Amino acid sequence: MLRHEVVVVGAGLAGQRAALAAAGAGRDVAIVTKMHPLRSHSGAAQGGINAAIGVNDSVDAHIFDTVKGSDYLGDQDAIEFFCREAGPTVIEMEHFGTIFTRAEDGSLAQRPFGGAGFPRTVYAADRTGLALLQGLWEQLGTARFTLYEEWELARIVVRDGRVQGIVALDKKTGEFQPVAAKAVIVATGGAGRIYGRSTNAHSCTGDGAAAAYRAGAFLKDMEFVQFHPTALLEGGILVTEAARGEGGILKNAAGERFMTKYAPKVLELASRDVVARAITTEILEGRGFTGPYGPYVHLELMHLGKEKIESRLQEICDLCRSFAGMDPVADPIPISPAQHYMMGGVGTNIPGETNVPGLYAAGEAACVSIHGANRLGGNSLMETLVFGKSAGAAAAAYAEKAPATTLLPGDLDSVTASYRAWFGRADGEDPSTLRNDLQQTMDRYVNLFRTEADLAEGLRKVRAIQERFSRVRVVDQSTVFNINLTDAIETEHMLDLAEVIIVGAIARTESRGAHFRKDYPKRDDAQWMKHTLALRTPSGPALSYSPVAFTRWEPKERVY
Amino acid sequence: MSADTISVPFDVYRYQPGKDSAARYQRYTLDLVPHTPVLTALLQIRAETDPSLGLRYSCRSAICGSCAMQINSKSRLACETQVGPEVARHGRIVVEPMRNQPVLRDLIVDQSPFWREYNKIEPHLKLDPRRPMPAGKVTVMTPAQVDRFKETPRCIACAACYSACPAAEADPGFPGPMALAKLYRFAVDPRDTAHQERLVRIQPNGLWLCLRCHLCTEACPKDVRPSERIRDLKEMAIAAQGATEMGSRHAVGFKENLKGAGQLNEMKLVRATSGLTGMLGQLGQGIRIYRKKPEIMKRPRKIEGMDELEKIYAALDPPPKEGP
Numbered sequence: 021m022l023r024h025e026v027v028v029v030g031a032g033l034a035g036q037r038a039a040l041a042a043a044g045a046g047r048d049v050a051i052v053t054k055m056h057p058l059r060s061h062s063g064a065a066q067g068g069i070n071a072a073i074g075v076n077d078s079v080d081a082h083i084f085d086t087v088k089g090s091d092y093l094g095d096q097d098a099i100e101f102f103c104r105e106a107g108p109t110v111i112e113m114e115h116f117g118t119i120f121t122r123a124e125d126g127s128l129a130q131r132p133f134g135g136a137g138f139p140r141t142v143y144a145a146d147r148t149g150l151a152l153l154q155g156l157w158e159q160l161g162t163a164r165f166t167l168y169e170e171w172e173l174a175r176i177v178v179r180d181g182r183v184q185g186i187v188a189l190d191k192k193t194g195e196f197q198p199v200a201a202k203a204v205i206v207a208t209g210g211a212g213r214i215y216g217r218s219t220n221a222h223s224c225t226g227d228g229a230a231a232a233y234r235a236g237a238f239l240k241d242m243e244f245v246q247f248h249p250t251a252l253l254e255g256g257i258l259v260t261e262a263a264r265g266e267g268g269i270l271k272n273a274a275g276e277r278f279m280t281k282y283a284p285k286v287l288e289l290a291s292r293d294v295v296a297r298a299i300t301t302e303i304l305e306g307r308g309f310t311g312p313y314g315p316y317v318h319l320e321l322m323h324l325g326k327e328k329i330e331s332r333l334q335e336i337c338d339l340c341r342s343f344a345g346m347d348p349v350a351d352p353i354p355i356s357p358a359q360h361y362m363m364g365g366v367g368t369n370i371p372g373e374t375n376v377p378g379l380y381a382a383g384e385a386a387c388v389s390i391h392g393a394n395r396l397g398g399n400s401l402m403e404t405l406v407f408g409k410s411a412g413a414a415a416a417a418y419a420e421k422a423p424a425t426t427l428l429p430g431d432l433d434s435v436t437a438s439y440r441a442w443f444g445r446a447d448g449e450d451p452s453t454l455r456n457d458l459q460q461t462m463d464r465y466v467n468l469f470r471t472e473a474d475l476a477e478g479l480r481k482v483r484a485i486q487e488r489f490s491r492v493r494v495v496d497q498s499t500v501f502n503i504n505l506t507d508a509i510e511t512e513h514m515l516d517l518a519e520v521i522i523v524g525a526i527a528r529t530e531s532r533g534a535h536f537r538k539d540y541p542k543r544d545d546a547q548w549m550k551h552t553l554a555l556r557t558p559s560g561p562a563l564s565y566s567p568v569a570f571t572r573w574e575p576k577e578r579v580y
Numbered sequence: 581m582s583a584d585t586i587s588v589p590f591d592v593y594r595y596q597p598g599k600d601s602a603a604r605y606q607r608y609t610l611d612l613v614p615h616t617p618v619l620t621a622l623l624q625i626r627a628e629t630d631p632s633l634g635l636r637y638s639c640r641s642a643i644c645g646s647c648a649m650q651i652n653s654k655s656r657l658a659c660e661t662q663v664g665p666e667v668a669r670h671g672r673i674v675v676e677p678m679r680n681q682p683v684l685r686d687l688i689v690d691q692s693p694f695w696r697e698y699n700k701i702e703p704h705l706k707l708d709p710r711r712p713m714p715a716g717k718v719t720v721m722t723p724a725q726v727d728r729f730k731e732t733p734r735c736i737a738c739a740a741c742y743s744a745c746p747a748a749e750a751d752p753g754f755p756g757p758m759a760l761a762k763l764y765r766f767a768v769d770p771r772d773t774a775h776q777e778r779l780v781r782i783q784p785n786g787l788w789l790c791l792r793c794h795l796c797t798e799a800c801p802k803d804v805r806p807s808e809r810i811r812d813l814k815e816m817a818i819a820a821q822g823a824t825e826m827g828s829r830h831a832v833g834f835k836e837n838l839k840g841a842g843q844l845n846e847m848k849l850v851r852a853t854s855g856l857t858g859m860l861g862q863l864g865q866g867i868r869i870y871r872k873k874p875e876i877m878k879r880p881r882k883i884e885g886m887d888e889l890e891k892i893y894a895a896l897d898p899p900p901k902e903g904p
Binding site (some may be wrong): 116125192221257498 | 596597598599613615617620626627631632634635636637638639640641642643644645646660684685686688691695699703704705713716717718719720721722723725726729733734736737765769771
């Protein structure tokens with residue numbers, strides 16, 4: 021049986037940074053990842069990474085903007101830690117070799133971003149995630165660790181009140197492999213693919229968060245789902261917030277710059293929840309354009325000039341030209357909001373510990389919480405690095421002292437038995453059909469604007485799909501790269517997470533950040549200034565609540 | 581954009597180890613709007629017709645590098661290749677796995693040769709312990725310094741270049757376009773302190789195996805232009821340590837050779853490339869060529885328009901600038 025002290029699941033920025041920290045502490049580290057680390061979805065982040073390193077900026081200003089952006093649901097102790105670590109982290113990434121865009125004086129260039137009072141976002145053109153992923157992967161190449169590439173997480177094994185290891189599918193051979201570990205770090209990213217229209221990669225299926233939930237970890241604040249204001253085409257390809265940071269403006273079909281109504285002071289640079297709701301309101305009230313991909317509004321860049329657009333927004337130019345057949349230098353970009361980010365995740369504290377001893381989480385898979393009810397653009401890349409590092413260090417310290425763990429034959433057998441049933445069926449539905457139904461349900465009933473009736477209908481439908489999933493059928497009998505099987509494993513994970521999102525959203529009878537209830541349109545601090553915690557039970561998620569940590573910032577009404 | 585669909589015939593390479601004794605092509609015909617990406621069509625085939633079709637994919641927006649494959653014999657990303665133009669040009673869409681990497685299943689290849697070559701170039705900043713990074717500060721790098729390697733950071737490691745590369749096919753010792761483009765980035769990054777060492781190491785280790793066909797640059801979906809970076813590396817390697825390899829001696833010899841008459845003096849070129857002892861080794865081949873084409877041994881006559889050629893050489897080797 022394979023055995024390591026620390027097993028990191030996921031090899032995006034959070035997972036890689038955790039592995040680097042744990043390896044640096046002298047532990048025997050393995051990374052288990054379902055795709056090559058350089059293909060991780062961190063690489064798709066475009067706009068930038070926030071650090072208050074500008075001469076007139078301050079860490080306190082970054083803290084305040086993040087607290088306000090979170091609609092006062094972010095834990096202020098965690099946010100303070102995060103913002104203080106941001107500066108040193110960006111310097112460290114530069115020293116690792118990351119190629120950032122530079123200002124004329126040779127320092128790091130910074131651009132304005134939504135919800136921020138200062139141009140605080142360090143960037144690499146509009147491929148900041150890719151630049152960081154390259155820089156970190158290069159640095160990790162100098163460390164000692166074992167890479168299990170193209171292995172899909174099936175289960176996190178918890179026994180005797182602590183983590184014992186994982187079981188994962190080696191996609192190249194079709195074998196389920198037990199890997200004993202003293203500490204497991206979940207860094208598997210978000211679960212955007214429970215939605216149909218999402219900026220997320222097909223790989224964003226929340227495997228680690230779902231496996232942690234099944235292993236007894238709390239999922240926290242899952243009802244807070246971020247919709248990015250500007251996504252392209254029916255699939256929702258991301259058009260970076262940097263497009264607005266660089267000066268892009270939004271117009272409706274009447275040619276009005278409608279953000280003057282919704283955020284008169286900062287216009288297009290209000291926080292994402294505000295801008296996304298503004299766009300959707302314009303569309304719902306009949307002031308959008310209609311097209312073959314559904315209704316949309318215009319994002320205009322033309323006034324920025326060809327040179328600026330092509331240098332600062334090079335990837336966006338390419339995406340518009342090759343995917344949408346239009347040129348942002350000459351014409352407005354047709355955009356509308358799409359699912360983008362999960363504020364919620366596996367509940368952790370600052371060092372990344374969960375309620376299960378030996379189980380850690382970091383990045384989008386985790387919820388510390390620094391984003392609260394709404395994440396600011398540029399804070400998620402920084403989160404992966406700051407909290408990846410602290411989770412890696414904490415897991416290493418735990419693993420150094422923890423007694424050896426072991427996996428029993430039954431741990432593997434129970435995994436393979438449940439999957440064997442999927443192969444053996446003569447009839448039953450294909451996992452992709454069920455996934456597609458789930459995505460349509462979430463798009464329709466659990467979107468930007470929510471009501472009790474919609475959410476209840478969404479929950480009914482998700483539970484019906486869960487029921488149908490008990491008869492899922494994997495047709496492909498092959499042992500080599502059986503995507504039919506991994507589709508099924510992922511879909512099962514996604515159904516769990518969708519259920520938790522909806523149950524939390526029904527319970528939260530207020531509007532805060534990205535969670536907007538038309539039937540409860542006001543924030544209700546007296547009742548709802550608290551985190552949602554979901555624990556898995558046979559009859560579905562059991563909710564409880566935990567207090568928000570306050571340090572220096574009193575809740576105020578949020579106006580942009 | 582019209583919602584009118586067209587009928588698109590796909591011929592998809594299928595191979596499942598343990599099931600198929602040999603590769604075969606399977607025909608699927610789909611009605612699609614012309615701007616449909618090939619990836620979307622393949623996923624539709626998986627969802628509606630054949631869940632066993634194997635492929636890698638993830639971001640569907642040309643940034644993760646997962647879905648490179650041969651589409652009508654070109655190495656492309658399936659997510660950004662639209663069906664309309666392919667059908668208009670070829671009448672059908674032939675989808676095959678990338679080349680120069682063993683097929684594992686259907687459209688999925690074993691990328692270990694590609695990653696092995698990438699790892700060989702030591703793809704990380706090398707620092708001189710005597711020149712540490714500035715403590716608590718970023719390195720100062722001007723936009724002009726960063727612009728020297730502005731193309732390489734766009735690389736998404738999709739391996740389309742490796743798939744398109746005839747040198748990688750002919751010689752497994754060739755590092756491949758992506759690895760060399762990556763090496764170039766480290767060899768000009770002012771933070772890296774091993775520029776000379778990197779160049780000296782690569783010159784005898786595959787740099788000159790590049791055939792200068794530029795198919796990598798044509799295939800690259802991110803405009804990294806690997807062949808241009810390989811050309812830069814060759815110039816830098818010669819500047820760093822002179823022409824030490826047959827390939828570099830051939831390049832330098834070629835340039836010097838043309839100076840005399842404007843056409844090649846084949847004998848001199850063979851000598852410049854292989855040296856006198858190397859020429860002896862090629863004696864048999866030389867005699868065979870001489871029998872068929874005796875004029876090859878003659879000293880070439882000066883061409884017309886030598887003055888134009890001299891201008892080119894003057895531009896290539898500008899006279900040293902006068903000091904202040």
